[in-house]
Amino acid sequence: MDDHKENAVDKDVTESFPIPDKDYGGWISQQQPNKMSGKTALSHPGELHDTRGTSSKLNWLRAGVLGANDGIVSVAGTIIGVAGADSNPRSLLVAGLAALAAGSFSMAGGEYVSVSAQRDTERALLDKERWELENLPGEELDELAHIYEAKGISANTSRRAAFEAMQYDALRAHATDELGINPDELTSPWQAAYSSFLSFVSGGIIPMLFSLIPVSFPLRVFLIVLSVAIALLITGSISARIGGAALGKAILRNVLMGLSTMLFAWLIGMAFGIHG
Secondary structure, eight states, X not given: OHXXXXXXXXXXXXXXXXXXXXXXXXXXXXXXXXXXXXXXXXXXXXXXXXXXXXXXXXXXXXXXXXXXHHHHHHHHHHHHHHHHHOOOHHHHHHHHHHHHHHHHHHHHHHHXXXXXXXXXXXXHHHHHHHHHHHHOHHHHHHHHHHHXXXXXXXXXXXXXXXXXXXXXXXXXXXXXXXXXXXXXXOOOHHHHHHHHHHHHHHHHHHHXXXXXXXXXXXXXXXXXXXXXXXHHHHHHXXXXXXXXXXXXXXXXXXXXXXXXXXXXXXXXXXHTOOOO
């Protein structure tokens, strides 16, 4: 009896929401992207909703901080390693420049390749979804309704919500709820490359500039280590605030990681250094 009642409800719901004919473009022909333009999600006082790409901006900011962090540690480690082997200021300058150039271009190239692959994958998924919306309109409506139903929404409400969302913008509904992709915020390989390059250089330039100060060798090394510790304290604090992590722990591990890297590089330089 219950199964008969459930089937009756499903039939009524299905008949209430007509599926567009695939011969006329399926759901793609139904989208109305300008119907709700200008509307944003409401929020409580002090609460920010991700309506204008906030999460994307935070991700870029976090990537920038981490890139600067890599620049600080990589360049400082290289300079200190060379300093352990050779106290000649010219050697420190060459080492710093080499580390800065190699690191910045390596990070930029790596980000470009990685993000290009990600963007190609996102585009391929969206193209596949667009084809399915045009040629399999009934199956796509069922699929989105099942996604909503799996979140705890009743079958009838899920189907109504799926129908209305797909009438408004079917591709966006499936991209966000099925694929987890925002079609308006596909990652840019060149933007990622520029951002990584600049963030690495902005961090790596700090220990390099301190290595050029015309003071005695021991004081020069001390100033490099001190500048790196302060810079890592700042980047650790920023990354903790962005990620909502405990401030003290984030700063401590960031600074200790950088100092440990420089100590290891110094010992390697001492082991293979020029003596006498």
